Amino acid sequence: MTTERRTEHIPSGPPRPKPLAPPAWLLAGLRPHHAPVPWAAAARAGIALATPLAVGFALDEPEYGALVSMGALSGVIGDTADAYRMRILNIAVPQLFGAVGVAIGTLVFGQGWLAVGVLTLIALVSGMISSIGTVASVSGLLLLLNAVVGAGLPMPRPWWTAPLLLTAGGLFVLVLTLLGWPLRGRGPERTAVAGAYRALADSLEAAAGPQSAYEECRQRVTQALNQAYDLVLARRALVHGRSAPLVRMLAQLNALIPLVEAAPAVHLRGRPLDPAVPAAVRDLAWAVEDGRTGTPHLALPTPEGPSGRALDSALRHAAVTVHLADPDPNNIDDRLGRPAALGVRARRAVRDMVFSAASWRYGLRLALCIGLAQSLVSLIPVERSYWVALTVTFVLKPDFGSVFSRAVLRALGTAAGLVLAAAVLAEVPRGWWDVPVMVLLAALIPVFSAKGYAFQTAAITPVILLLSDLLNHQGFDLILPRLLDSLIGCAIALVAGYLLWPESWHARIGDRLADTVDDAARYVDRAFAPVPDEAALREARQIRLQARRRIYRDLSGVRSEFQRALTEPPPTGARAAAWWPLVVALERIVDATTAARVRVNHGAAAPDAAEVAALSAELHGLAEGLRSSRTLKEVRVPPLAPGAEESVLAPLHHEVAAARAIAQPER
Structure with a gap:
């Protein structure tokens, strides 16, 4: 199995054709946002x-x-x-x-x-x-x-x-x-939850298209989820138990998570998705916004393969949850984003x-x-x-x-x-x-x-x-x-x-990126950690979901920090531009890990523990190389461990290899 690599656009501005032309960072600041x-x-x-x-x-x-x-x-x-x-x-x-x-x-x-x-x-x-x-x-x-x-x-x-x-x-x-x-009541919260569903629909439509288009859509999904969770969980869980509308919105938001996890698996499959699937997700967005209840009516294609089954199962679960009038507050898990007590x-x-x-x-x-x-x-x-x-x-x-x-x-x-x-x-x-x-x-x-x-x-x-x-x-x-x-x-x-x-001259973007690479390594460990029984399986799944939400939120912060650094003059801006492809590679590594876990959940063979440990060690080695270097050329990473092409982790091997190639270019 091979993973196609595409050149990522580095948003540091095009080369200036004229010596007196304004620098890219200034033009970016003077260009009005739409x-x-x-x-x-x-x-x-x-x-x-x-x-x-x-x-x-x-x-x-x-x-x-x-x-x-x-x-x-x-x-x-x-x-x-x-x-x-x-x-x-x-x-x-x-x-x-x-x-x-x-x-x-x-x-x-x-x-x-x-x-x-x-x-x-x-x-x-x-x-x-x-x-x-x-x-x-x-x-x-x-x-x-x-x-x-x-x-x-x-x-x-x-x-x-x-x-x-x-x-x-x-x-x-x-x-x-x-x-x-x-007049508006909880309108902003409902709009935010519906916006997360619409962002996911766009992501599913782009799943079989160019890599850059899919990644842009996935970033919008992360931002929409962050905003929705921040709004819905703005108050303590005790309030949720007394507020039926808030309980329902939280249930609808949690039901979106399995769909978000299935999207990377669908993307790695590389085949066009039936238009009925993103259309069904958009219909759920309208149901969230309009407050519709009752029995959902879905006309979905027959799923094929582990990724197709994962998407079909997640979509049907979301449809039932979205149309449920009174979800039980005791069955709503808000640990994915619940704030602690104010004190x-x-x-x-x-x-x-x-x-x-x-x-x-x-x-x-x-x-x-x-x-x-x-x-x-x-x-x-x-x-x-x-x-x-x-x-x-x-x-x-x-x-x-x-x-x-x-x-x-x-x-x-x-x-x-x-x-x-x-x-x-x-x-x-x-x-x-x-x-x-x-x-x-x-x-x-x-x-x-x-x-x-x-x-x-x-x-x-x-x-x-x-x-x-x-x-x-x-x-x-x-x-x-x-x-x-x-x-x-x-x-x-x-x-x-x-x-x-x-x-100002020793930007800490390398340290921040290295910390996130370490988090990605720990996410790989958690995603495929063995569990002894059903109860432990449920707890492990919850821990994995929390880790995934946290790392995607952190990646969003890293991306924002790098984009901010790109507006600095040299050498900070030039250094951030050189390291930017690693941010994109890290996002793909997390996507590949999520996709592999989803495929295992729906019938694919689980990877060997030694293979998981080797991948985790490679990522920790990459993080250490980033942390100990001031420029990209100084990064040293350990040799690449062999990975079987038949393994469910084969796409992850390729993404890690691509990150290594970026971090340690040929001289």
Whole structure:
């Protein structure tokens, strides 16, 4: 048996035909993403930021209205989740950290070097918090941003006024967001589960096509499953037992897993699939979305071979589960993605933050740059100096993308936003005219944010300038200081946070990839581990499913990290481009392992334990070679163990051999 190898497209950009042509990473950042216009989010942003201004003008307190709008701006930027339960966390929790930040900043306003030391310490804490997760990342961001604003702008007295007004703005966004909850209910969760079924249908259709098309579809399946599990299991299992709709959605999602496992086996078979099969999966997606129940009607072809039987069995099981009105909560296994109790997760998060080297590295990196920024503006008079530290904070967000490209894109986005801001500040009289202008400018933020970072910066810049003008009354004179401070902040982030930071030139992508290769080796061991009885078989299957879900999720993270590294200039970007084919090869190894396990479950002969051990040893050897090398050419792997072509693991042997060929090219 042979496995056809196809050249994987390396998304690092084509060779530049002209010496003066912009680099690929810059063009990628300036190229707008294709995304639908979020009309609801645009309308919500316009109302959330303009209403406080109107109230402030009506009460003859425009400064108070501007502070409430600033809080609303933070809520608009943080409103990125789909499910309402998640949106509460995404908006409310960061607002609390933002209130603490502006309170501390207000207390050290005008305190000179004390303010420098306090903001540097807050930067360290903010950076470490940001390493925990998505909500924590936004919370850490607002903690530092609002502290910088409070320390750089004179705030209303007493000290608690600014935190109260900023928090009110964020809560106003939350109220506007939750207005749709009674109408949509669990719509986002149902849509996510149905989307996972549709992504799988696309994957099955592409199973017999080109390798690259199938792999792209499989990546979408992984992303859809991750999103669906994150939404459905956003709360504790105790809630599932009391909520019949949530129990049903979880059962429908779990029923998709056997289908996902069967897809690689169908792909390796290499024969076109009967169109009735993906059509049946799409019909199940509609049933999930519409809430249909009753007896399913399937017209499926007669299955052929182990992979065909696996797919047929999984599809029939999914059809019964999807149309079941009231699944028993006691029979629903949510260990594939259930979060631990809130207290347990909090303790784990704090432990990981305190003892994580990556957490300390990012915290110290951010603290260094913020300390330099605040020291600079303390020694050299810089008008509206808090913008320097704000720029550093936005640029030094590694979970948002490449530091280098973000610094350049932010400078370009700020320049574009200043053009619009100049027109507004020069032509629009201050007062009630600011309200309709704010409606339009704020509505652009969600629209442009979906297009890319440079576009988001261009949309946010005029909004911040308009609100700053209401607090400082400088009008058009804000334009040049804003540009100068942004450029200074970008320069500090580039020099201290990138060029002089050792990790920038010794990217840890090899270590991350090596860890995932080790996980793949352990997955091979678990997939074919012998079991003594039926009970042990069920437990082993559950462990294997958890391992498969974990490794696919980790592979998705590795792919994202490599794609981020590809936007860096040489040598980091060039190194990531050279190692990228190994990421693709590793995904194929996991697919081949899953396919072999599915075939064994449906009649194929199980592999010999020695063969499994040899393959696992090869993968561990490859991981060690990756971990001990800094470049691809330095990787050394042990000799390839022989594998019988008749074995069910023959495709896995070929995928491992292909990975070895990538890691140890001929010289």
